[in-house]
Amino acid sequence: MEQNIIDELRNIQITPRGNLINGKISTSLSGETIDVVSPIDGNHMTMIPRSRREDVDLAVNVAKLAFDDGRWSNQPPVDRKKVLIKWAELVEKEALSLAVLGVRENGTEINMALKAEPFSAAATLRYYGEAIDKVYGEIAPTAEGILGLIKKEPIGVVGAIVPWNFPLMIGAWKIGPALAAGNSVILKPAESASLSLLRLAELGLEAGLPPGVLQVVTGYGSEAGQAIALSKDVDVLTFTGAGPTGRKLMEFSAQSNLKRVYLELGGKSPNIVFSDAPDLELAAKSAVNAIFRNSGQVCVAGSRLLVEHSIYQNFLDKVCNYTAKLKVGDPLDLSNDIGAVHSEAQLLKNLRFLDSLKNREKNIVLGGDRLIEESGGFYMSPTIVENVNSKDEIFHEEIFGPVLSVIPFSKDEEAISIANDTSYGLAAGVWTSNLSRAHKMANGIKSGMITVNTYAGTDMTVPLPGMKESGNGSDKSLHSLEKYTNLKTVWVNL
């Protein structure tokens, strides 16, 4: 990756964007727009449509028509596969430009964004493309004289509502399996991270996705998002975002057509380090990356570091040393390790969490400040906090910022009890050389994903399920196809 190419891409003027409905780019019906501001410098970048219910209704009608006439839903899986694979190739060809576009809008450091956004999205499209002509139905073990078939069918119109932290990656986790299975989709990106997804959808058309199968409608959650959730013609709602929004979506489903609602929500994930970890240096470096990459705006961020008492101070010193070396700044400058916080509102929210500490001086071991305010952008120092417990807001609430709470523990059971002492259950890390201990921890911790001697960093072959208030569905892996297919029984009396 070369800095001069990134610099050229970052200076490209972005003309106002439109929704993508029925294969055409269009303004919102009212002509209203939303300003897009870059977190890098606070400057106005461009505008996107402020879509409302009438825009959503139009897009949903188009998606429904496309589903019903079979232009995609009736295509042989092997043909859908070709389109998805071609699409993945086009995304890869444009990877750097897509990554820079996304970073200008959401502030993720470019090194991370390139891997986690276009390349990850391309891998997802390819994975579900490759998979879909290998998915079989079943024949039930019935009595002689009966043929019981269990067929898997696409459901209809899928509404996908996604957040701003990794729009391409998370967007692809939804539209990849939904489209592979033959559904039509209406996608609403976050109002502050729509540009790269709009481009991704255009590349889908180029790859051969028939117009009308995938719509992208931009706008606010309380307007466009809510209209999707309340639509009676949306059959499945797949969502990644904050818990309070997820709760509303379930209500909207109940108020409309009882559409299935899949929620991928937040976390407050524990990363647990035992004194017998195989490599404490690696554990310390990983603990730092686990929380501070993308300024902590990662659903599986290891925001609570639990350290065995006997190594507590020594390990905390290592973590502080690695953290102090991180360079925060312009996310498009390759020499920086950490980019911008996504918005000023999020930055102020992060700082408010620190203000809620009883004894700031005693609690904050490192960081705690807004940085380079003169840039006009939104930057925050990686922050480490100790002497907190489960009663403190900072311990149990998801901050979604670069704030790490460090907590000592003495016994395995105590570590499990602290780990489970939140309403979330998304991810966890365990560092130990003791295989039996690792499995006991994995059994005891109520999280959808537990990694041992590494933190998060899995691949497409495994799901990312949420437990407790972290959600009820899971993206990734073949299991995700189940969210977007109906089982149909055909019982034949021979």
Ligand code: NAD
């Ligand atoms: P958010 O809930 O505010 O927004 C997410 C999306 O929902 C956006 O597109 C937004 O416009 C829309 N929305 C907001 N209000 C809505 C409403 N009333 N009706 C319909 N749609 C609405 O979340 P966010 O701040 O963008 O994202 C951060 C959250 O996402 C964090 O909690 C994070 O942990 C979570 N997250 C989870 C995962 C996962 O896989 N579990 C992955 C990434 C992020």
